[in-house]
Amino acid sequence: MQLQKTIYLFILLPIIVECYTSFHRHYRSRIKRTATDECCVSSKLNVGAKKANNGRNFFRQLATETDSYKLINPDNMCNLIHFLIQQASLNNKSISFGKGMFVIFDSTNQIFNRFMKSKNEQKSGDGSKHVGYFKRLKHMGAQAMDGLFKKSKKSNNESDLIESDTFIYVRGDESSHYHQERGSKEDRARNYPAYGVDIPGACMPSGFGHILFGELPAIRNDSKYSGGRIYIKPEYFGIRQLKHFIKHTQSYLTHMSRKYVCQLKDMQTKPGCSKEDAFRENTDKKLLDKWRKVLVTIPNIWNVDEQYMNDAAKYGVGEIYRQAKQLEASGHQDKIKEFLDTIIKQYGEDDLSVRKGREIIFTTKALLDSPLTCERFGKIKKC
Structure with missing residues (x-):
């Protein structure tokens, strides 16, 4: 009986070794492809890299999988916030996300x-x-x-x-x-x-x-x-x-x-007022005041408050930008050029038409194309 077991083991051993080698080769090739195909970016302060990557995966499931509503729980929602804050740090704005929308x-x-x-x-x-x-x-x-x-x-x-x-x-x-x-x-x-x-x-x-x-x-x-x-x-x-x-x-x-x-x-210059919170969705009061000063210099605007400022206060930066571009097209470039340069410098030009205040604006496509966050012991190369 013992001899029979030894013979069986002798016959099966090469098969087991071959299976293990094949699996190991396949696994290593997958790791290699992952390292080659994707890169990672350094994590922002206070962001957990692993949580940000889990949040990235969770967002992808929410956007693409019908049953992903079953995954909505405290852990995944926490990971989602890590992911969004991490992505906010990559938006090339002059200010970073502290709190906001x-x-x-x-x-x-x-x-x-x-x-x-x-x-x-x-x-x-x-x-x-x-x-x-x-x-x-x-x-x-x-x-x-x-x-x-x-x-x-x-x-x-x-x-x-x-x-x-x-x-x-x-x-x-x-x-x-x-x-x-x-x-x-x-x-x-x-x-x-x-x-x-x-x-x-x-x-x-x-x-x-x-x-x-x-x-x-x-x-x-x-x-x-x-x-x-x-x-x-x-x-x-x-x-x-x-x-x-x-x-x-x-x-x-x-x-x-x-x-x-x-x-x-x-x-406005006192401590606590001079520093604005980053990325609030509230309409920028200082920007509104600057826009009013521009409007009163333009002829033929007979009712600044009702015609322009009410909508500007209600809808924010996007409405101010729309008004400015409309007046620019009407032949008032010299009056609003400096103001347009200021607003573009402050907020960037990409999202001006849909912005209310200082909120972070994402699209599903951009988030789906987002890079991984570098984990401490990860082997994925940095972008």
């Missing part, structure tokens, strides 16, 4: 739908019945009292231990971002509500713990900006838990008070 022009028209499908699959719902500041405070207060009551009693009822599976929840009009672009209060509630997801465990860069996102009306053209528009904003605190809601409110009030104080002429 991303806007994605999605030519596939599928990514937001997959977020919504993931939301609709949640068995515990999306919290839409709690939308509204007073309703939400009432709900969170009841939750807090219920939590204290459950801790104070010993219960063997398993239903008491079931946690909500709601990950994506409706923020409705409890977000001030892109109010005018999203239409009237009724339009925002019915067609363009804001959504939020809370990311636990200090996973995201810079202490962010929440992601605000939503849909904006599409821009009707056939350019690279065709398709749906999605805004995504990492924030420090969500509004689903009472302690986070309080901190979120404090942060919002601080930002709003600073925003109005810094509009005062005497305050």
Whole structure:
């Protein structure tokens, strides 16, 4: 019997070695092709290289795979933010992303739908019945009292231990971002509500713990900006838990008070006002003031405030650029040349026609063509 086993082993050994060699050769050739075909770029400070690459892969799945809505979870959403911040650092702008807004022009028209499908699959719902500041405070207060009551009693009822599976929840009009672009209060509630997801465990860069996102009306053209528009904003605190809601409110009030104080002429050079936050979607107040000064020098503009400045304040940089190009074509080049040079130098020329403020603008195509981020022990060559 022992001799028979030895013979079998002697016969099978060359086959096993050949299989192993073939597999090893194939595997090495795949690694070699990967190293040859793709290159990587250095990671931005605070960005996790591995998370950025996982976020890159997740975005590709969202854009191309029908069932990718099943992959929408805290880890993948965290990775997505690492990826977007990494890509923001490669945009060749003179300022870098610290905090602010991303806007994605999605030519596939599928990514937001997959977020919504993931939301609709949640068995515990999306919290839409709690939308509204007073309703939400009432709900969170009841939750807090219920939590204290459950801790104070010993219960063997398993239903008491079931946690909500709601990950994506409706923020409705409890977000001030892109109010005018999203239409009237009724339009925002019915067609363009804001959504939020809370990311636990200090996973995201810079202490962010929440992601605000939503849909904006599409821009009707056939350019690279065709398709749906999605805004995504990492924030420090969500509004689903009472302690986070309080901190979120404090942060919002601080930002709003600073925003109005810094509009005062005497305050614009003070510390805290002189440095603008990078890539905010708010309309640039200083740019608006410069544009007004240009407009009043142009003859035949009989009502600067109503005819030009109202739209400029509402729609931002893109509208100002449209007005400037229109006036340039009407024969006023000498009046607006210096202003156009300033706006192009500040924002670049690529996205001016669709920009509101200092938001980072992406297209699906550009993100799908994005390079890998160099991992610490990776063997992929640098771009």
